[in-house]
Amino acid sequence: MKEEALLYLETxxxxxxxxxxxxxxRFRAAKGDLARCSVIFYDRxxxxxxxxxxxxxxxxxxxxxxxxxxxxxxxxxxxxxxxxCLEDTDHEIxxxxxxxxQKEPPVEDCFEYLYTNETDVVTTPSWAEGMVCYQIFxxxxxxxxxxxxxxxxxxxGSPPTRENYCGGDxxxxxxxIPYLKDLGIDCIYINPIFKxxxxxxxxxxxxxxxxxxxxxxxxxxxxxxAAHRVGIRILLDGVFNHxxxxxxxxxxxxxxxxxxxYRDWFHVPSFPxxxxxxxxxCVGAYKWMPKLNTANPEVRSFVIRVMTYWIEHCGIDGWxxxxxxxxDGCLWRxxxxxxxxxxxxxxxxxxxxxxxxxxxxxxxxxxxxxYLFRDAVAAFIGKRTIPPSEFDVRLNHMLxxxxxxxxxxxYNLIGSHDTExxxxxxxxxxxxxxxxxAFQMTFPGIPAIYYGDEAGLAGExxxxxxxxxxxEDPDRDLxxxxxxxxxxxxxxxxxxxxxxHSWIADDERQIxxxxxxxPESICYVLFHLGQAEHTVPCPVEEEGIYRNTLGxxxxxxxxxxxGYRIHVLLEPDSVKVITNKEEKDK
Numbered sequence: 001m002k003e004e005a006l007l008y009l010e011t012x013x014x015x016x017x018x019x020x021x022x023x024x025x026r027f028r029a030a031k032g033d034l035a036r037c038s039v040i041f042y043d044r045x046x047x048x049x050x051x052x053x054x055x056x057x058x059x060x061x062x063x064x065x066x067x068x069x070x071x072x073x074x075x076x077x078x079x080x081x082x083x084x085c086l087e088d089t090d091h092e093i094x095x096x097x098x099x100x101x102q103k104e105p106p107v108e109d110c111f112e113y114l115y116t117n118e119t120d121v122v123t124t125p126s127w128a129e130g131m132v133c134y135q136i137f138x139x140x141x142x143x144x145x146x147x148x149x150x151x152x153x154x155x156x157g158s159p160p161t162r163e164n165y166c167g168g169d170x171x172x173x174x175x176x177i178p179y180l181k182d183l184g185i186d187c188i189y190i191n192p193i194f195k196x197x198x199x200x201x202x203x204x205x206x207x208x209x210x211x212x213x214x215x216x217x218x219x220x221x222x223x224x225x226a227a228h229r230v231g232i233r234i235l236l237d238g239v240f241n242h243x244x245x246x247x248x249x250x251x252x253x254x255x256x257x258x259x260x261x262y263r264d265w266f267h268v269p270s271f272p273x274x275x276x277x278x279x280x281x282c283v284g285a286y287k288w289m290p291k292l293n294t295a296n297p298e299v300r301s302f303v304i305r306v307m308t309y310w311i312e313h314c315g316i317d318g319w320x321x322x323x324x325x326x327x328d329g330c331l332w333r334x335x336x337x338x339x340x341x342x343x344x345x346x347x348x349x350x351x352x353x354x355x356x357x358x359x360x361x362x363x364x365x366x367x368x369x370x371y372l373f374r375d376a377v378a379a380f381i382g383k384r385t386i387p388p389s390e391f392d393v394r395l396n397h398m399l400x401x402x403x404x405x406x407x408x409x410x411y412n413l414i415g416s417h418d419t420e421x422x423x424x425x426x427x428x429x430x431x432x433x434x435x436x437x438a439f440q441m442t443f444p445g446i447p448a449i450y451y452g453d454e455a456g457l458a459g460e461x462x463x464x465x466x467x468x469x470x471x472e473d474p475d476r477d478l479x480x481x482x483x484x485x486x487x488x489x490x491x492x493x494x495x496x497x498x499x500x501h502s503w504i505a506d507d508e509r510q511i512x513x514x515x516x517x518x519p520e521s522i523c524y525v526l527f528h529l530g531q532a533e534h535t536v537p538c539p540v541e542e543e544g545i546y547r548n549t550l551g552x553x554x555x556x557x558x559x560x561x562x563g564y565r566i567h568v569l570l571e572p573d574s575v576k577v578i579t580n581k582e583e584k585d586k
Contacts, residue, residue, distance in 0.1 A: 001088040003101055005030035005064060008084065010111055012361050016403065017116045020076045024122075024404070027055055027067040027084065036087040037067050040105070041080045044112065058404075058499075059396040066400035081110040119337070122362040125318075125345045127233065128409045130496025131186035132441075132486050133448040137417050138190055138214055139165060139199045140468045141451055142172030150213045157470070160463040165199055168468070170215040174223040177230060183454065183479070184486030187233040187446075189320050189349075191417055193220065196244050200417070200466075202322065203244030203289050207306040221314045233317035235347065236310060240303045240331070241323035242282060242289040245275055250290055264296050283323060294328040304335050311343055324350025324359055324368070332364035349411050360406045370410040370445065372398045377414055380512075381436045382426040384529065388505040388512040399444070399500065408497060410445040415453060421465050422450075423458045430456070431573045434481050435527060438550075438575040441485040442516065442525045444500050454482040488549055488577065492516075494523045495577075509534050511570065523549075524578040528570035537565045538578065546580045 007028040008014055014026045025039050037055040042048070055067035073080075083106050084096040097106030143149070143156060149167040156166055170193065180188065192201035195209040210217055224234050243250055249262035258271050267281035267290075277287040292299050310316050324332070332350075339346050349367040350359050356368030376398070380391040399407050414436050415422045426432035433453070440447035451457075452467070456475030459465045489495045498516035505512055510530035516523050524538055524546075538555075539562070540546060546555040546566050555566035555578065568576055 001086065001092060001094055001101070002030040002033050005033065006086075006096065006101070008096065008111075010113075013357070013403075015113060016362060017077060017121045018070065018405065019121055020116045020118065021074070022070055022072045023077050023113065023116075025053060025055065025069050025071060025082075028400075029065050029067065029086070031060055031063055031065050033088055034065065034067075034086055035089050035091065036085075038085045039069060039071065039082055040085060041071060041073075041082040041113075044079045044081045047081075059400040061397040061400065062393045064400075066396075068404070076116055077113065078115040080113045082113065083110045120362065122403055122405045124366045124405055124409045125347050127345060128187075128347050128366065128446065130408075130489070130493075131233070131446055132184060132489065133187045133189055133235075133411065133446050134180060134183075134185040134451060135189045135413075135416060135448060136173060136191065136451045137168075137200075137466050138170065138173065138193055139168040139201075140466055141168045142176050142469060142471065143167035143169060144171030144173070144175045145169050145215065145219075148213055148215060157468045157472075160459070160467045162463045163199070165213065166468050167213075169213065170210070170219040170223050174219070174226050177223075177226050177232065180232060181230045183483055184490060185232060185449075187235060187317070188227065189235040189448070190237060192237045192239055192322075194239075196239075197246060197288065202239050203242075203246075204239050205244045205246040206248070207302075208309060217314065220310075220316075224315045228315065233347075234315075235318045235320050235349070236316050237322060238303075238307060238319040239322040240292065240294065240306075241327050242291045245288055245290060247290075265293055265299055266290050267293055283326070291326075294331045300328075300331045300334055303331060304338050307335060307339060308342070311339070311346060317345070318347030318349070320369075321348065321350045321365070324365065325352040325354075325356065329358070329364060332359065336364055347409075349409075355401055357401060360402060362403075367406060367409045367411050367446070369416070369448075370398075370412050373410065373412045373443075373445070374414050374419070377436050377439055378422070378425055381432055381439060381527075381529065382414075382422060387507040388510060388529075389507050391512060392502050392505040395443075396502065407444050411448050412440055412443060412445040413448040413450065414440060415450045415465065417450070417466055418462060419465060420461045421457055421459045422453060423456065424460055424464070428458065430475070430478060433478070435529070435573060435575055437482055438485055438577075439527065441489045442495055442575075442577060444498075444516075447489070449482065454479050484550070492521075492523060492549070492577075492579070492581075493518050494521050494579075498522070503539070504536070506536075509536075511536060513538070521579070521581050523581075524576075526568060526570060526576045526578070528572065528574050530570075531572045533572065534570050536568050536570060538568050539563060539565050540580070542580065544580045546578050549577045549579060550575065 039053045041051040053069035053071035055069040058068045059066040087093045094101045095105050097109045099109040150165045153165045153167045195206035195211045197203040253260040277285045281291040283289045348365045350365045352368045353371045359365045376394040379386045494516040498518045502514040513526040543557045557564045
């Protein structure tokens with residue numbers, strides 16, 4: 001047994017409540033080292049009252065296996081001692097407690113779980129599981145009201161720059177709600193709409209006013225109401241890490257310097273203050289965006305007031321929080337408590353470009369923008385720079401990093417207003433974009449579409465990725481592909497909420513496959529990135545007739561040495577989603 005690879009800590013990453021009567025326990029071991037892993041709980045006042053949990057291997061990366069179990073209790077989980085029983089592949093059994101591995105069950109040095117408070121329970125809004133999200137950069141989506149166009153607005157479709165305006169607004173988004181509903185969208189995330197400098201509005205100047213170029217507060221309420229009528233949720237972009245230099249408190253600080261009542265709202269090492277990135281902390285050393293001091297209770301109170309205002313007045317369903325990993329964690333903890341207390345179903349997703357576990361410990365946010373996912377898909381499907389085995393390692397490692405509750409609602413994007421368009425990344429190859437979209441729709445989490453990807457928009461990173469939506473001549477074949485994928489995801493519970501298990505990563509033939517499973521059903525997903533046809537034996541659990549839900553192929557089972565299987569023909573650059581559910585229902 002490779003003791004140096006075993007990892008368990010008494011922290012929320014390894015043991016946490018999914019309800020007040022149920023604990024999730026997680027454990028790490030060397031890849032292929034354990035034949036069996038279990039956890040034994042007992043009441044600290046009565047060792048005879050024992051409960052067992054068998055930990056299942058959930059994920060496997062290059063070096064480790066990751067195990068998980070859920071253990072239920074008749075009452076609130078509290079005052080429980082516990083230890084692990086580990087059996088390796090040589091059938092050697094060892095026990096793990098606080099003092100490490102030993103040959104006998106520990107007595108004095110067991111781990112201990114103390115008590116489950118209500119706010120300890122890891123929860124995410126049920127409506128977010130399985131949804132499909134659509135991101136809109138409002139200035140470039142649709143011009144629904146030319147009367148609010150800024151002076152000098154250019155004709156729709158003009159090449160995007162960091163300075164020009166093309167007239168997109170809130171009425172334009174509302175006008176396209178039928179299009180989004182027909183596409184199958186469940187939620188819209190809208191980039192900043194509050195009064196601010198620049199066309200992107202990430203330099204906020206008034207958090208309680210809609211930017212005049214986008215419309216009015218009533219326009220936002222009308223948009224939200226129209227979306228809600230057809231079952232679409234609305235997320236707004238909250239830019240609370242920094243402001244614009246024309247934000248009233250910062251202007252007051254510039255005017256009154258050290259005597260300003262807002263002196264502690266920003267990070268100013270010395271005075272006099274001037275508009276310069278050398279004079280105060282700012283985001284990305286960009287002088288037009290001074291960083292807020294979110295450790296200041298007054299600032300935290302202000303931010304929570306803003307977040308609450310737009311939920312109350314316009315009925316929005318949640319917030320995407322800009323640069324969330326640079327904000328003081330105490331703000332998100334206070335915001336979560338206050339908002340969830342009043343609006344339990346509000347959804348909070350934060351921007352981070354790496355591992356976001358610090359934000360997802362159950363006391364801050366519900367989800368993060370999953371750029372780890374984007375990077376893996378870009379490398380495997382877009383650029384073809386990694387083989388299936390490496391892709392599998394990255395995905396399993398990523399899923400193992402987060403709690404299952406968070407895995408189901410990770411915001412899985414392949415592009416955004418801060419990246420080059422995926423179609424551009426893969427050199428204009430539409431088939432690669434189709435495969436990437438299919439992977440989004442079949443993988444655990446929230447598939448997130450950046451506006452226009454489904455219409456064939458291309459563009460380099462900012463400002464190229466922020467071009468005007470093509471309403472006149474979209475790529476209709478690509479749009480229909482997205483529509484089919486989204487419909488499939490909505491029709492198959494396995495794709496919305498099922499567990500994930502990869503079963504083939506064939507580097508030679510460029511084939512990657514996995515299953516998605518619920519207690520009631522299972523589907524088999526296969527991706528082939530090679531340029532020659534291959535037939536793959538796919539193991540299935542039941543005898544019967546299977547079909548490819550994205551095509552017309554029918555597969556009959558045959559019995560092999562280890563069970564049933566079907567033979568699947570994979571064409572170059574293809575994807576198959578295979579099930580027997582419809583046949584069984586008939």
